[in-house]
Amino acid sequence: MTLKTKRHANALETISLIVPEKHIAIFEQALNTVCPTVGIFEENEDKNLWRLEGIKDTGYGDKELNSSITLAGGLTQFFPEIQKHSTETEGWLAKTYESFPAQKVGNMFIIRGTHLNDPITSSRVVLTLDAGVAFGSGEHGSTRGCLIALEKIAYKKPRKILDLGCGSGILAMAAAALFHKKVLAVDIEPWSVRAARENVKRNKLGNFVHCEVGNGWLTPSIRKQAPYDLVFANILARPLCKMARNLARNLQPEGIAILSGLLVSQTAMVLSAHQKQGLKLEDKVTQGHWATLILKKPREK
Template identity: 70%
Template sequence: MTLKIKRHATALETISVVVPEEHVEIFENALGTICPTVGIFEEDSDKNIWRLEGIKDVGYGEEELANALTLANSISGISPELHRKATESDGWLARTYEAFPEQVIGKRFIIRGTHLDDTPTPSHLVLTLDAGVAFGSGEHGSTRGCLIALEKIAHSKPKRILDLGCGSGILAMGAGALLNKKVLAVDIEPWSVRAAKQNVIRNGLRNLVICEHGNGWLSPSIRKKAPFDLVFANILARPLCKMAKDLAKNLAPGGKVILSGLLATQIPMVLIAHQRQGLKLQEKIIQGSWAALILYKPTTS
C-alpha cells in the first residue's frame, strides 16, 4: 500500500480544550466555528472528562474563535484553557493517513481514503473520502453506528430518504449506494455541502444523492419532499432533542429514523424526547462510547 502525501499551503495549528461531558457539544460548536472538523477524545473515563481538538490555519478566524469561546463559557459556566500547538502540515497529513486505513463497517461497507492506491476488498460497497477532511467518517463510532443501523433497516426499502446535517455526505452516499434510491442531503454549513458534493461526484453517485444548503427542518427542499421514510440525523444530543417534534411531524407512518452523534450516556435523554412525540425504539447500537438509535413511527390503525 502506498500513501500519497500532499502538502498544505499554510502553517497549521491544533487548538484544544478539556471539558466535562455535559459541556462537550457546547465547546464542539465553538471550535467548529473555524475548524472544519473537531475531534472528541475521552481524557478521563472515571471523571467523564473529554478533550476536543480542531486543526486550523495559523492566524485564521481568531476573532470568531474568541467570540465563540466567550459565548460557550457564558452558557456552560466554565472557562477551560485553550491550548495551542504547532502542527506540521506534512506530518499531520501523514498521521491522518496512517490513522485512516481501510475501514470495514458491518457486512456491506468499506470506507477508504483517497490516499490508498491498493485494490479494495471485493464484494463490499466502497465509499471513498479525502482523508485530509475525513475525521469522523468511518473511524468514528457515531458514523459506524449509523451505517450498521442502515444495514439493519435496509429490508424495509425506504423510498424518501433524508440525511439531515449531512457533513461529508457519507451516510447519504451509503444509503444511495445500498438502497439504489435518491437521497436528499442537507447541511447548514456551506463548506460541508461543498465537501459532500465533491464526495458524491468522487463516488459516482450524482444521480442518487442531492446535496443542498439549508437550515434543518426549515429548508424548503425538505418541506417539499416530506414526509420521509428514512431520516439520518447524526448531529448532537441536545439539538436532536430540540428537533424531535419536527422530526416526528416529517416522518411518514411506518418510517424510521437513525439518530446518532450522542454518547451512550445520553441515550435516555434523547430517547425520552422522541418517545414523547410518539416514536418507538427499535434498536440501540453501541460503538465504543457512542450510540446510534433506530426509531420508528407507528402506523395508524
C-alpha cells in the same frame, strides 16, 4: 456532523481543550466552526476528562472560534483553558493518512481515504473520502453508529430518504449506494455542502444524492418532498430534542429515523423527547461513548 474543505497549504496549529465527557459534543461543535478535523482522546479516566484537538490554518477564524467556545462555555457553565501549538503540515497529513487505513464498518461498508491506491475486491459498499480533511469519515463513534444502524434496517428498503445535517455526506452516500434511491442531503453550513458534493462526485453518486444548503425542517425542498421513509440526523442532542415534533410530522407511517451525535448519557433525554411525539424505539447502537437511536413511527390505527 460537519466538515470543512479548506486545504492545508499554510502553517497549521492545533487547538486543545480538556472537557468533561458530558460536554464533549458541545465543545466539539464549537471547534468544528473553523477546524477541518477534530480528534477526541481520553485524558483522565478517573476524572472522566477528554481532550479535544482541532487542526486549522494558523490564525484562521480565531475570532469566530473564540466566540463559539465562549458560547459553549455559557451553555455548559464550563470554561476550559484554550491551548494552541504549531503543527507541521506535512507531518500532520502523514500522521492523518497513517491513522486512516481502510475501515470496515459493520458487515456492509468499507470507508477508504483518497490516499489509498490499492485495488479493492469486496462485496461491501465502498465509500471514498479525503483523509486530509475528513470528519464524518467513519472513524467517529456517531458516524459508525449510523452506518451500523443503516445496516440493521436495510431490509426495509426505504424509497424517500433525507440526511439532515449531512456534513461530509457519508450517510447520504451510504444509503444511495445501498438502496439505489435518491437522497436529499442538507446542511446549514455552505462549506459542508461543498465538501459533500465533492464526495458525492468522487463516489460517482451524483445521480442519486442531491446536496444543498438549508436550515433544518424550514428548508423548502425538505418540506416539499416530505414525508420520508428514512431520515438521518447526526447532529447534537439538544437540537435533536427541539426537532422531535417536526421529525415525527415528516416521517411516513412505519418510517425510520436514525439519530446520533449524542453521548450515551444523553440517550434518555433524546429518546423521551421523541417518544412524546409518538415515535417508538426500535434499536440502539453504542460505539464507545456515543449512542445512535433507531426510531420508528407506528402505523396509524
